[in-house]
Amino acid sequence: MVEPPIIALEHIFFSYTEQTPLFADICFAFNRDDKIGFFGPNGKGKTTLFRLIVGLIKPEKGQVLFRGVPVHTENQWRELRCAVGFVLQNADDQLFCPTVLDDVAFGPLNLGLAPDEAKKRALETLKTLGLEGLENRLTHTLSGGEKKLVSLASVMSMRPDALLLDEPTNGLDPEAKARLVAILKNLPTARITISHDWDFLMEISHSFMTINNGKLIDVDSDFFMRPPHIY
Amino acid sequence: MCDTPFLREVPFLCRIDPRFRIVVATAYAIALAAIQNLPAACLGVVFAFALLLLARPNPGATCKRLAIINIFIVFLWITVPLTMGGDSIAALGPFHVSRAGIFLALLVALKCNAIAFVFIALVAPITISVLAHSLERLRFPAKLVFLLLFAYRYIYVIEEEWKRLYTAAKLRGFRPKTNVRTYGVLANMLGMVFVHSFERSARVYEAMQLRGFCGKFRSIALFQSRLRDFVFTGAAAAALGSIILLDIFPGKFHG
Numbered sequence: 001m002v003e004p005p006i007i008a009l010e011h012i013f014f015s016y017t018e019q020t021p022l023f024a025d026i027c028f029a030f031n032r033d034d035k036i037g038f039f040g041p042n043g044k045g046k047t048t049l050f051r052l053i054v055g056l057i058k059p060e061k062g063q064v065l066f067r068g069v070p071v072h073t074e075n076q077w078r079e080l081r082c083a084v085g086f087v088l089q090n091a092d093d094q095l096f097c098p099t100v101l102d103d104v105a106f107g108p109l110n111l112g113l114a115p116d117e118a119k120k121r122a123l124e125t126l127k128t129l130g131l132e133g134l135e136n137r138l139t140h141t142l143s144g145g146e147k148k149l150v151s152l153a154s155v156m157s158m159r160p161d162a163l164l165l166d167e168p169t170n171g172l173d174p175e176a177k178a179r180l181v182a183i184l185k186n187l188p189t190a191r192i193t194i195s196h197d198w199d200f201l202m203e204i205s206h207s208f209m210t211i212n213n214g215k216l217i218d219v220d221s222d223f224f225m226r227p228p229h230i231y
Numbered sequence: 232m233c234d235t236p237f238l239r240e241v242p243f244l245c246r247i248d249p250r251f252r253i254v255v256a257t258a259y260a261i262a263l264a265a266i267q268n269l270p271a272a273c274l275g276v277v278f279a280f281a282l283l284l285l286a287r288p289n290p291g292a293t294c295k296r297l298a299i300i301n302i303f304i305v306f307l308w309i310t311v312p313l314t315m316g317g318d319s320i321a322a323l324g325p326f327h328v329s330r331a332g333i334f335l336a337l338l339v340a341l342k343c344n345a346i347a348f349v350f351i352a353l354v355a356p357i358t359i360s361v362l363a364h365s366l367e368r369l370r371f372p373a374k375l376v377f378l379l380l381f382a383y384r385y386i387y388v389i390e391e392e393w394k395r396l397y398t399a400a401k402l403r404g405f406r407p408k409t410n411v412r413t414y415g416v417l418a419n420m421l422g423m424v425f426v427h428s429f430e431r432s433a434r435v436y437e438a439m440q441l442r443g444f445c446g447k448f449r450s451i452a453l454f455q456s457r458l459r460d461f462v463f464t465g466a467a468a469a470a471l472g473s474i475i476l477l478d479i480f481p482g483k484f485h486g
């Protein structure tokens with residue numbers, strides 16, 4: 001039997017306002033080993049697509065399938081969100097607990113882990129991301145780049161099957177970015193990464209897509225080598 | 232604006248389970264607030280000061296906090312004795328200094344400082360996250376606990392936002408003066424801060440949902456009550472009991 005994709009979008013239509021339709025009839029499958037780089041001009045709806053996938057906004061038409069099953073109830077959405085980790089564009093929204101450890105343990109606790117297990121898992125995750133020593137820091141005293149990495153940790157600690165990364169390199173210095181590249185390259189988790197940083201995207205993705213005229217288009221990687229890009 | 236000078240590890244008292252410290256401090260505050268007699272209030276100050284010595288908080292920060300509290304009490308000293316009425320012990324021009332007024336001002340001053348001592352000694356060294364989780368374990372309503380946590384987390388973000396807007400305005404040549412235009416600009420900026428905060432609250436709620444939040448508050452904090460916690464609480468209860476007894480039967484202790 002063929003394994004159903006983790007997420008499938010079927011004939012999705014969506015717009016915030018009537019004058020500007022963002023998506024028209026989008027179909028898309030996100031499979032277990034996909035590592036997709038997702039790029040496109042500002043305001044074309046990349047973040048919006050992620051929000052549709054995790055059900056923060058609902059499409060006007062069409063449906064989202066999670067492991068082959070259409071998602072309807074809030075409980076199903078919750079299950080989907082625990083399996084598909086979304087790292088937000090703005091880390092200050094993602095980190096809402098007073099200390100780093102509280103924040104990284106928040107997801108595991110919601111998964112039903114016992115407090116000491118959740119703590120252990122949080123510490124482990126911080127260690128894998130090279131953030132050991134930050135656990136007792138107050139969140140608001142972190143630098144922008146540290147916040148960014150901790151918000152990744154807060155999602156990774158849930159051990160999701162798939163990651164949605166919204167501009168993960170924003171505000172990272174070259175060293176932190178290199179560390180992130182190394183981490184992501186070793187990470188078997190399926191992911192879609194939004195980024196405007198071509199080199200970064202090339203390094204961590206196997207396939208690429210963009211949005212044009214309200215549709216998702218696959219782009220093959222030597223597209224990047226040809227000088228005149230579509231934008 | 233939001234410094235936290237009391238957050239440092241203090242020996243002994245800090246090792247008492249925070250839940251016990253919170254309960255003791257609250258009981259102390261309620262009892263002292265109800266006290267009517269000077270001897271009991273004095274005893275309260277003595278015990279509270281002893282706790283403060285045990286906790287050994289940063290002296291500078293402590294004095295600053297106490298000074299702020301006592302500024303309000305100075306106003307009481309200025310107004311209450313002159314306006315209270317009753318038999319007077321001195322006259323200042325048209326005003327009479329009343330005996331009952333002096334008594335009341337002294338009582339309030341003693342009680343306020345005793346309560347402040349207790350809270351600085353017992354509650355101030357608790358970090359906000361531990362405080363919230365202890366309150367939650369003490370069956371405090373979950374909504375209020377969330378409110379406390381989020382207020383703490385986001386007050387800095389909002390402060391930063393305000394500073395950012397203010398800097399942005401200054402960079403474009405804005406200089407605050409006392410005129411209508413300045414008030415208009417400041418009001419706009421304040422409005423923007425509120426709008427941003429409101430939108431942020433929606434985004435934070437989304438972020439919580441994204442990590443599987445379903446309305447139940449959970450925490451990694453593990454609290455274990457040990458023998459010393461009960462000993463401490465017992466001693467505190469005995470001290471509190473003696474203050475209350477002294478307040479109810481003040482004459483008996485004069486022999």
Ligand SMILES: Nc1ncnc2c1ncn2[C@@H]1O[C@H](COP(=O)(O)OP(=O)(O)OP(=O)(O)O)[C@@H](O)[C@H]1O
Pocket residue numbers: 016017022040041042043044045046047048049
């Ligand atoms: N809550 C909203 N209400 C109305 N319009 C919105 C809302 N959120 C986004 N939009 C609009 O929808 C469009 C797509 O926004 P989206 O955030 O998905 O873009 P993006 O591709 O992620 O851009 P960027 O690269 O700048 O992050 C934009 O034109 C934006 O103005």
Ligand SMILES: [Mg+2]
Pocket residue numbers: 046047048089166
């Ligand atoms: Mg975006």
